[in-house]
Amino acid sequence: MIDVYLFSGFLGSGKTSLLMNTIQQLKEEGKKPAILMNEFGSVSIDSDTVEKSGNIPMKELLNGCICCTGSENTEAQLQALLEDYDDIDVIIIETTGAAHPVEALDAIYSPLFADRLNVMGIVTVVDTKRWVERESLSPQIRSLFMEQIRHAHLLLANKADLLSEGELSTTTMELSNLNSNAPIIQTEHAKIAFSFIEKTLRNADHSLSHPILSGKHLPLSSKLFTFKEKVSKEQFEEFVRSLPETVYRMKGYVPIQGANYPYLFQYAYGMVNWLPEYVNVKPNLVIIGEGLDQIDFDSFQTQN
Numbered sequence: 182m183i184d185v186y187l188f189s190g191f192l193g194s195g196k197t198s199l200l201m202n203t204i205q206q207l208k209e210e211g212k213k214p215a216i217l218m219n220e221f222g223s224v225s226i227d228s229d230t231v232e233k234s235g236n237i238p239m240k241e242l243l244n245g246c247i248c249c250t251g252s253e254n255t256e257a258q259l260q261a262l263l264e265d266y267d268d269i270d271v272i273i274i275e276t277t278g279a280a281h282p283v284e285a286l287d288a289i290y291s292p293l294f295a296d297r298l299n300v301m302g303i304v305t306v307v308d309t310k311r312w313v314e315r316e317s318l319s320p321q322i323r324s325l326f327m328e329q330i331r332h333a334h335l336l337l338a339n340k341a342d343l344l345s346e347g348e349l350s351t352t353t354m355e356l357s358n359l360n361s362n363a364p365i366i367q368t369e370h371a372k373i374a375f376s377f378i379e380k381t382l383r384n385a386d387h388s389l390s391h392p393i394l395s396g397k398h399l400p401l402s403s404k405l406f407t408f409k410e411k412v413s414k415e416q417f418e419e420f421v422r423s424l425p426e427t428v429y430r431m432k433g434y435v436p437i438q439g440a441n442y443p444y445l446f447q448y449a450y451g452m453v454n455w456l457p458e459y460v461n462v463k464p465n466l467v468i469i470g471e472g473l474d475q476i477d478f479d480s481f482q483t484q485n
């Protein structure tokens with residue numbers, strides 16, 4: 182049997198960080214992990230990151246989330262993984278931050294491979310900073326955020342470095358009020374021993390007793406922006422700061438003036454992160470949020 186883990190969590194909470202840490206640990210143990218990735222939007226940025234980490238079997242579901250693209254699509258991808266690679270030990274599914282974890286889990290419970298897959302459960306990565314300020318989220322988005330916490334078998338209280346000790350202990354208490362079954366581990370950059378995840382999920386109670394709130398009709402949307410020319414880093418950051426709070430997540434490659442290659446740009450909840458690239462990548466930026474149609478990204482482009 183192949184163990185299947187579902188990594189859930191809000192946009193930008195740290196799922197990809199968890200995935201990268203996990204892959205590394207599994208490889209060190211001599212295991213053969215495979216990844217099923219799921220991105221909101223039509224361009225995959227996370228999978229580029231994973232590809233750089235080595236030769237890992239991977240399938241992607243683009244344009245939607247596991248729950249919305251339908252279980253047939255997930256089934257097909259899982260089946261393709263199993264057919265293409267016959268030596269996989271562990272499958273990790275990273276859901277989009279906009280997926281309802283239980284619907285995503287349902288999609289992988291398929292009679293087609295029930296005899297080959299052992300669904301271990303859900304690890305939810307919680308952006309604790311966002312949790313502290315959750316009142317600023319729209320009610321629908323906030324309820325998705327809570328659902329992801331409620332249904333986890335293990336909770337990572339991530340971004341612990343961004344909270345004070347007091348905020349962190351209040352957050353831990355609030356999370357345990359919302360989901361008293363899941364152990365809560367405070368993490369930075371989702372660093373956790375995979376052996377702990379494995380042990381916790383093996384002992385977890387898998388009866389999902391909470392009512393399911395659908396994640397299908399959220400007002401979230403995604404937009405792909407392609408840079409036509411290089412931009413000034415400062416001006417771009419200024420533009421980013423001027424965006425409404427309903428822009429939750431941005432990631433992609435930004436061509437910066439004076440740099441040979443685009444920078445990997447990450448934005449989550451007001452925080453910006455730049456990493457230099459050493460190869461030429463398409464200058465695509467994926468933006469996820471609400472009311473994106475009202476933002477004129479092209480106006481920024483012509484300012485420069």
Ligand SMILES: Nc1nc2c(ncn2[C@@H]2O[C@H](COP(=O)(O)OP(=O)(O)OP(=O)(O)O)[C@@H](O)[C@H]2O)c(=O)[nH]1
Nearest residue numbers: 192193194195196197198278339340369370447454
């Ligand atoms: N300060 C801080 N930043 C973090 C931590 N964990 C992740 N980040 C940053 O948060 C951003 C998003 O992290 P990812 O791991 O890509 O999050 P994700 O959940 O995969 O994001 P989506 O794919 O949009 O759902 C990146 O810039 C990370 O470097 C943490 O513990 N502390």
